[in-house]
Amino acid sequence: xxxxxxxxxxxxxxxxxxxxxxxxxxxxxxxxxxxxxxxxxxxxxxxxxxxxxxxxxxxxxxxxxxxxxxxxxxxxxxxxxxxxxxxxxxxxxxxxxxxxxxxxxxxxxxxxxxxxxxxxxxxxxxxxxxxxxxxxxxxxxxxxxxxxxxxxxxxxxxxxxxxxxxxxxxxxxxxxxxxxxxxxxxxxxxxxxxxxxxxxxxxxxxxxxxxxxxxxxxxxxxxxxxxxxxxxxxxxxxxxxxxxxxxxxxxxxxxxxxxxxxxxxxxxxxxxxxxxxxxxxxxxxxxxxxxxxxxxxxxxxxxxxxxx
Numbered sequence: 459x460x461x462x463x464x465x466x467x468x469x470x471x472x473x474x475x476x477x478x479x480x481x482x483x484x485x486x487x488x489x490x491x492x493x494x495x496x497x498x499x500x501x502x503x504x505x506x507x508x509x510x511x512x513x514x515x516x517x518x519x520x521x522x523x524x525x526x527x528x529x530x531x532x533x534x535x536x537x538x539x540x541x542x543x544x545x546x547x548x549x550x551x552x553x554x555x556x557x558x559x560x561x562x563x564x565x566x567x568x569x570x571x572x573x574x575x576x577x578x579x580x581x582x583x584x585x586x587x588x589x590x591x592x593x594x595x596x597x598x599x600x601x602x603x604x605x606x607x608x609x610x611x612x613x614x615x616x617x618x619x620x621x622x623x624x625x626x627x628x629x630x631x632x633x634x635x636x637x638x639x640x641x642x643x644x645x646x647x648x649x650x651x652x653x654x655x656x657x658x659x660x661x662x663x664x665x666x667x668x669x670x671x672x673x674x675x676x677x678x679x680x681x682x683x684x685x686x687x688x689x690x691x692x693x694x695x696x697x698x699x700x701x702x703x704x705x706x707x708x709x710x711x712x713x714x715x716x717x718x719x720x721x722x723x724x725x726x727x728x729x730x731x732x733x734x735x736x737x738x739x740x741x742x743x744x745x746x747x748x749x750x751x752x753x754x755x756x757x758x759x760x761x762x763x764x765x766x
Contacts, residue, residue, distance in 0.1 A: 500544030539568035602659035609652035611714035
């Protein structure tokens with residue numbers, strides 16, 4: 459009988475191989491339990507899709523057919539990509555430990571995954587959100603935070619990490635310096651509306667902030683504000699302002715990027731202001747901008763309109 463082939467009425471040696479591989483992941487590679495479970499599910503899918511062959515006899519054609527079966531079951535591209543990752547790891551392990559001659563995963567690709575465009579407010583929605591009047595000291599702070607996020611494209615962690623000592627330079631120079639992902643530091647312009655909102659907050663901050671607190675933005679207890687609190691307050695602020703979608707801090711960052719790109723078409727400048735290490739990350743906004751332009755075209759061009 460072939461090594462790794464199913465035994466009639468007995469234990470399936472293929473599953474014994476899988477069990478040995480999962481043990482390797484647990485003991486030698488010390489992968490998290492959730493990762494091992496995902497790998498086990500992916501390999502179970504493989505054995506189910508190619509039921510009659512030992513792994514050593516599986517070929518690229520078998521795995522391509524198995525991938526097609528996964529697609530026919532309605533699995534999306536991301537799920538199939540994760541399953542393929544478990545197959546690749548398994549066959550690499552077999553090559554090392556069982557001297558597998560060829561990797562049947564070579565040339566097998568997951569379906570292309572559509573890259574989701576970031577959600578962004580329209581300029582009118584941004585105006586509706588930020589022109590909502592502030593009532594009380596906490597809302598004065600809210601307005602300053604949200605204006606600054608939209609004005610400069612800050613990440614939430616960058617926003618809550620600002621200290622009160624920095625605000626004088628921000629207001630004076632109309633720019634803010636933050637340290638983002640990968641400990642990359644960047645300096646971004648701050649718009650006039652954000653500067654005005656910051657001035658109003660600085661004049662109010664002592665009513666809330668603990669006397670020894672260094673943070674620029676604080677919670678109700680006077681200490682540095684928690685990111686989760688900012689998310690909740692922005693969601694409530696957007697709802698009360700009548701914005702028609704859920705608003706979270708990254709929506710303001712996306713809106714900053716798409717609106718600057720629509721106005722300037724300077725992708726490299728937007729990349730620098732967002733603090734992206736690669737321009738490919740920023741290029742998603744060119745697609746967002748194109749969608750905006752396409753809508754304008756469809757609405758305005760006489761030859762684009764469908765006849766009734």
